[in-house]
Amino acid sequence: xxxxxxxxxxxxxxxxxxxxxxxxxxxxxxxxxxxxxxxxxxxxxxxxxxxxxxxxxxxxxxxxxxxxxxxxxxxxxxxxxxxxxxxxxxxxxxxxxxxxxxxxxxxxxxxxxxxxxxxxxxxxxxxxxxxxxxxxxxxxxxxxxxxxxxxxxxxxxxxxxxxxxxxxxxxxxxxxxxxxxxxxxxxxxxxxxxxxxxxxxxxxxxxxxxxxxxxxxxxxxxxxxxxxxxxxxxxxxxxxxxxxxxxxxxxxxxxxxxxxxxxxxxxx
Amino acid sequence: xxxxxxxxxxxxxxxxxxxxxxxxxxxxxxxxxxxxxxxxxxxxxxxxxxxxxxxxxxxxxxxxxxxxxxxxxxxxxxxxxxxxxxxxxxxxxxxxxxxxxxxxxxxxxxxxxxxxxxxxxxxxxxxxxxxxxxxxxxxxxxxxxxxxxxxxxxxxxxxxxxxxxxxxxxxxxxxxxxxxxxxxxxxxxxxxxxxxxxxxxxxxxxxxxxxxxxxxxxxxxxxxxxxxxxxxxxxxxxxxxxxxxxxxxxxxxxxxxxxxxxxxxxxxxxxxxxxxxxxxxxxxxxxxxxxxxxxxxxxxxxxxxxxxxxxxxxxxxxxxxxxxxxxxxxxxxxxxxxxxxxxxxxxxxxxxxxxxxxxxxxxxxxxxxxxxxxxx
Numbered sequence: 001x002x003x004x005x006x007x008x009x010x011x012x013x014x015x016x017x018x019x020x021x022x023x024x025x026x027x028x029x030x031x032x033x034x035x036x037x038x039x040x041x042x043x044x045x046x047x048x049x050x051x052x053x054x055x056x057x058x059x060x061x062x063x064x065x066x067x068x069x070x071x072x073x074x075x076x077x078x079x080x081x082x083x084x085x086x087x088x089x090x091x092x093x094x095x096x097x098x099x100x101x102x103x104x105x106x107x108x109x110x111x112x113x114x115x116x117x118x119x120x121x122x123x124x125x126x127x128x129x130x131x132x133x134x135x136x137x138x139x140x141x142x143x144x145x146x147x148x149x150x151x152x153x154x155x156x157x158x159x160x161x162x163x164x165x166x167x168x169x170x171x172x173x174x175x176x177x178x179x180x181x182x183x184x185x186x187x188x189x190x191x192x193x194x195x196x197x198x199x200x201x202x203x204x205x206x207x208x209x210x211x212x213x214x215x216x217x218x219x220x221x222x223x224x225x226x227x228x229x230x231x232x233x234x235x236x237x238x239x240x241x242x243x244x245x246x247x248x249x250x251x252x253x254x255x256x257x258x259x260x261x262x263x264x265x266x267x268x
Numbered sequence: 269x270x271x272x273x274x275x276x277x278x279x280x281x282x283x284x285x286x287x288x289x290x291x292x293x294x295x296x297x298x299x300x301x302x303x304x305x306x307x308x309x310x311x312x313x314x315x316x317x318x319x320x321x322x323x324x325x326x327x328x329x330x331x332x333x334x335x336x337x338x339x340x341x342x343x344x345x346x347x348x349x350x351x352x353x354x355x356x357x358x359x360x361x362x363x364x365x366x367x368x369x370x371x372x373x374x375x376x377x378x379x380x381x382x383x384x385x386x387x388x389x390x391x392x393x394x395x396x397x398x399x400x401x402x403x404x405x406x407x408x409x410x411x412x413x414x415x416x417x418x419x420x421x422x423x424x425x426x427x428x429x430x431x432x433x434x435x436x437x438x439x440x441x442x443x444x445x446x447x448x449x450x451x452x453x454x455x456x457x458x459x460x461x462x463x464x465x466x467x468x469x470x471x472x473x474x475x476x477x478x479x480x481x482x483x484x485x486x487x488x489x490x491x492x493x494x495x496x497x498x499x500x501x502x503x504x505x506x507x508x509x510x511x512x513x514x515x516x517x518x519x520x521x522x523x524x525x526x527x528x529x530x531x532x533x534x535x536x537x538x539x540x541x542x543x544x545x546x547x548x549x550x551x552x553x554x555x556x557x558x559x560x561x562x563x564x565x566x567x568x569x570x571x572x573x574x575x576x577x578x579x580x581x582x583x584x585x586x587x588x589x590x591x592x593x594x595x596x597x598x599x600x601x602x603x604x605x606x607x608x609x610x611x612x613x614x615x616x617x618x619x620x621x622x623x624x625x626x627x628x629x630x631x632x633x634x635x636x637x638x639x640x641x642x643x644x
Contacts, residue, residue: 100518103618103619105618138517139516140517140519141518141616164585166597167597193471235471
């Protein structure tokens with residue numbers, strides 16, 4: 001198995017299949033690493049007893065798959081939103097703990113919106129929540145990657161630098177960045193040394209007020225060679241998760257994206 | 269040769285302007301549009317886009333147009349740099365021999381008036397040369413003077429960017445594999461001087477220090493829990509693992525438990541264990557202690573360590589031992605041979621660390637420690 005194959009991961013949630021079928025499909029498509037959403041369905045921490053964890057690990061191993069990352073909360077309220085934020089935080093903490101038990105190296109999540117100076121109280125709650133995540137991340141030896149969604153790379157860099165926790169980093173979501181008007185081809189300028197994992201999606205270019213839309217890999221504004229070069233400059237050497245959240249034929253699109261991106265991982 | 273780079277005149281110049289002009293951004297967008305258009309839809313009256321070399325000529329014309337409209341403005345080098353980078357990646361992905369690109373890069377290196385573009389071309393030649401070296405005579409022969417000259421050229425332009433660190437890292441990895449201390453030290457000094465503030469600069473410097481230390485005596489001054497200084501000479505005769513941990517952190521706790529369980533004692537002792545317990549963050553500790561049995565667990569596991577070989581450090585990441593080697597992940601282990609020489613430095617990257625440490629303990633020869641590292 002080549003290193004490139006190992007580093008190319010697929011988001012099984014995007015296959016929109018029951019978990020076992022999704023894993024079988026991922027394996028059949030040629031992926032060797034998977035990213036699984038852990039906020040709902042079969043891999044929710046509440047469902048995952050020690051026995052269930054062992055069962056999942058064995059199942060993955062039988063399919064020749066490695067669980068490269070889990071995905072924590074990405075939709076709904078922000079970590080800064082009162083009781084809903086508390087709920088989100090507790091969910092994420094339980095996922096980090098489960099990742100530690102299952103030896104999963106990375107858990108990603110999005111902040112759910114970085115409010116800005118306008119709402120100091122919500123920002124304070126959010127910062128407190130991120131610090132808690134940093135503590136848990138360090139304690140369990142699991143890298144926590146905050147997705148570049150709803151927050152500018154500059155703000156994210158400031159947030160992470162302020163906490164000085166080496167296990168807290170970034171999940172660079174190229175599609176989200178494009179759709180929100182941030183340039184993923186310049187990630188090395190703001191996020192070098194901080195990128196734990198990449199969520200590779202293509203999209204049309206948007207802005208904070210007029211979002212772009214996700215498209216199949218190769219059909220949007222993502223300049224793949226430039227993006228890979230920038231990741232290389234940023235010192236990135238983790239998994240690249242192929243993702244496609246709103247396709248009508250996800251298997252074909254993810255397979256195609258994997259074929260497009262695979263050779264670039266060999267070149268880095 | 270590389271030493272002359274470091275000890276010559278200062279090599280840091282102003283990095284290329286980070287701000288692309290709108291015109292440059294438009295040109296890049298146009299370039300991307302052209303590259304992704306189906307072939308039948310390309311507006312290419314001059315037939316430049318028949319191949320990548322032609323595509324480059326097309327872009328050159330675009331750049332010339334830009335210069336024509338901004339006569340006195342300096343050429344934005346990022347445009348050409350981005351192009352060259354893309355072309356090389358595209359060529360390698362298509363499996364094409366990048367000979368024409370190399371020829372062109374050579375011409376640019378000799379003739380371009382734009383330092384950043386000249387440097388990018390130099391970087392490409394450098395990388396190609398390194399790949400040739402690795403393919404033909406794997407890591408055994410010194411790099412030629414030319415490569416270091418190209419590196420010098422590159423660093424002239426990109427002194428404080430991640431690309432510069434990436435370039436030096438390639439050289440350092442090669443020097444490490446060749447066990448060439450002089451080049452390795454020169455690379456480390458180069459990065460210290462050119463990229464001290466960049467996020468991946470200090471990490472590289474720390475790794476390089478670790479690699480430089482391999483094969484040399486490892487005996488930092490450390491005060492033990494028993495009160496005196498750690499007696500390194502008393503550790504000779506068997507391999508020693510100096511394990512840096514924070515036992516309130518699960519990976520540290522598990523690794524220490526495992527190593528304590530298998531180190532053995534008396535005549536059957538496989539290796540000796542020195543444990544350096546580091547309190548990484550007071551705030552962080554408060555949070556973890558609330559969780560329940562952590563403190564008791566901590567006390568229990570550390571009570572199993574010989575107090576003459578237990579060191580407690582309280583300044584977290586600011587401890588000199590950690591800053592010197594840029595240790596930003598725990599646990600980390602220094603494996604010493606029976607003569608007290610550093611055999612390998614093992615940083616935590618996944619849960620196979622115990623196997624790596626055992627491998628280092630059991631290995632007879634000294635191996636270099638600088639290896640490509642994952643993002644901590």
